Amino acid sequence: MSTTPVSPQTLAIDGGSPVRETLLPYGRQSVDEDDIQAVVEVLRSAWLTTGPKVGEFEEAFAQRVGAAHAVSFSSGTAALHGAAFAAGLKPGDEAITSPMTFAATANCVLYQGATPIFADVSPDTLNLDPERAAAKITSKTKAILPVDYAGHPADLDAFLEIAGRHGLVVIEDACHALGAEFRGRPVGAIADMTVFSFHPVKHLTTGEGGMVTTNNARLAETLRRFRNHGISSDARQRQSEGQWHYEMVLLGFNYRLTDIACALGLSQLKRLAPNLLRRREIATRYSAAFRDLPGIVPPSLRRETNPAWHLYPIRVDLAKLTADRGQVFRALRAENIGVNVHYIPVHRHPYYRDRFGYRGGEYPIAEDAYERLISLPMFHGMSDEDVQDVIAAVKKVMAAFAL
Numbered sequence: 001m002s003t004t005p006v007s008p009q010t011l012a013i014d015g016g017s018p019v020r021e022t023l024l025p026y027g028r029q030s031v032d033e034d035d036i037q038a039v040v041e042v043l044r045s046a047w048l049t050t051g052p053k054v055g056e057f058e059e060a061f062a063q064r065v066g067a068a069h070a071v072s073f074s075s076g077t078a079a080l081h082g083a084a085f086a087a088g089l090k091p092g093d094e095a096i097t098s099p100m101t102f103a104a105t106a107n108c109v110l111y112q113g114a115t116p117i118f119a120d121v122s123p124d125t126l127n128l129d130p131e132r133a134a135a136k137i138t139s140k141t142k143a144i145l146p147v148d149y150a151g152h153p154a155d156l157d158a159f160l161e162i163a164g165r166h167g168l169v170v171i172e173d174a175c176h177a178l179g180a181e182f183r184g185r186p187v188g189a190i191a192d193m194t195v196f197s198f199h200p201v202k203h204l205t206t207g208e209g210g211m212v213t214t215n216n217a218r219l220a221e222t223l224r225r226f227r228n229h230g231i232s233s234d235a236r237q238r239q240s241e242g243q244w245h246y247e248m249v250l251l252g253f254n255y256r257l258t259d260i261a262c263a264l265g266l267s268q269l270k271r272l273a274p275n276l277l278r279r280r281e282i283a284t285r286y287s288a289a290f291r292d293l294p295g296i297v298p299p300s301l302r303r304e305t306n307p308a309w310h311l312y313p314i315r316v317d318l319a320k321l322t323a324d325r326g327q328v329f330r331a332l333r334a335e336n337i338g339v340n341v342h343y344i345p346v347h348r349h350p351y352y353r354d355r356f357g358y359r360g361g362e363y364p365i366a367e368d369a370y371e372r373l374i375s376l377p378m379f380h381g382m383s384d385e386d387v388q389d390v391i392a393a394v395k396k397v398m399a400a401f402a403l
């Protein structure tokens with residue numbers, strides 16, 4: 001029986017051969033032997049938690065981002081909660097944030113009994129738009145939470161200026177932006193509080209983990225207490241001082257990061273610089289390959305920033321394609337390119353719709369972007385062949401769906 005040969009242009013979703021044999025995820029951690037050794041040493045030591053590695057990691061991290069203080073947390077979400085608490089958010093207060101983010105950014109406001117108020121994003125970066133955010137300020141507003149979407153810093157000077165005028169706290173959600181710079185300054189030393197995540201797809205990982213950096217000693221002390229049940233000293237301090245007495249001075253949580261995790265973080269931090277370099281190289285290669293490719297719009301860069309490239313989100317140009325985002329997404333998946341979508345705008349989640357009555361259409365820029373967004377694989381462990389596979393698959397899919 002003769003079979004018709006399948007053209008290399010035939011999409012895998014239509015029965016063609018995929019660009020690669022195995023699935024390339026959109027993000028993945030890199031753990032090396034030094035990391036493993038660092039963790040094993042802690043496992044053999046006296047302190048698995050609240051030990052010396054916590055302070056060492058915090059100090060090294062603060063130094064890396066140029067902040068006076070760094071307070072570790074058990075996740076980026078816990079760190080956001082800590083920052084919302086330290087900012088003094090309480091029932092009746094409002095905090096303004098972006099709908100184009102992971103739900104945790106807005107959820108931390110709800111944890112404090114306050115209300116998240118969304119403002120639309122700028123069409124180029126998809127970061128919270130300062131003017132639109134300023135237009136939402138009321139007598140109840142206490143904080144603004146810009147998000148460094150995909151690792152591209154928000155317009156921090158504009159937010160600090162607005163916050164200064166209205167007496168607000170700026171909590172920067174930099175969970176995507178470790179290592180990014182804004183006007184030559186490192187993210188982490190600019191806002192009142194900056195929040196990072198160490199989830200495995202991030203620039204460095206502790207499994208789960210997070211950090212808040214600040215230059216304000218009072219905020220740092222509140223953050224430390226909040227992550228330790230609201231207690232004013234920790235177990236190691238009490239042991240070294242040979243005393244048992246402690247005081248719980250506020251209602252906190254157990255949001256501590258273990259010494260095991262901090263040892264991993266310290267070891268990973270040593271490779272942050274090459275990891276960032278690699279992500280920037282990958283972004284440059286993608287952008288060069290896609291600049292003139294009809295059907296997709298690569299991410300925009302503002303001149304005053306040096307992004308950290310947590311994500312590489314393209315937008316499909318629906319006017320130039322015979323397919324919608326869902327079809328492009330499925331076609332890329334079939335080519336074994338592990339694409340993802342960041343983000344379903346927060347106000348479109350059922351919880352937010354039911355609780356606040358959002359119907360859709362409130363934040364048209366974020367909502368329109370959402371219909372077009374696809375995150376391509378972006379992680380520092382990608383090989384040159386992986387990068388080439390992504391470019392080849394995008395070109396193949398775009399050619400098949402070109403109008």
Ligand SMILES: Cc1ncc(COP(=O)(O)O)c(C=O)c1O
Pocket residue numbers: 075076077078080101102104105147173175176196197198199208209210
């Ligand atoms: C923008 C943003 N904020 C907050 C978080 C929450 O961080 P974590 O997963 O460490 O709790 C994430 C997580 O990926 C995030 O992307």
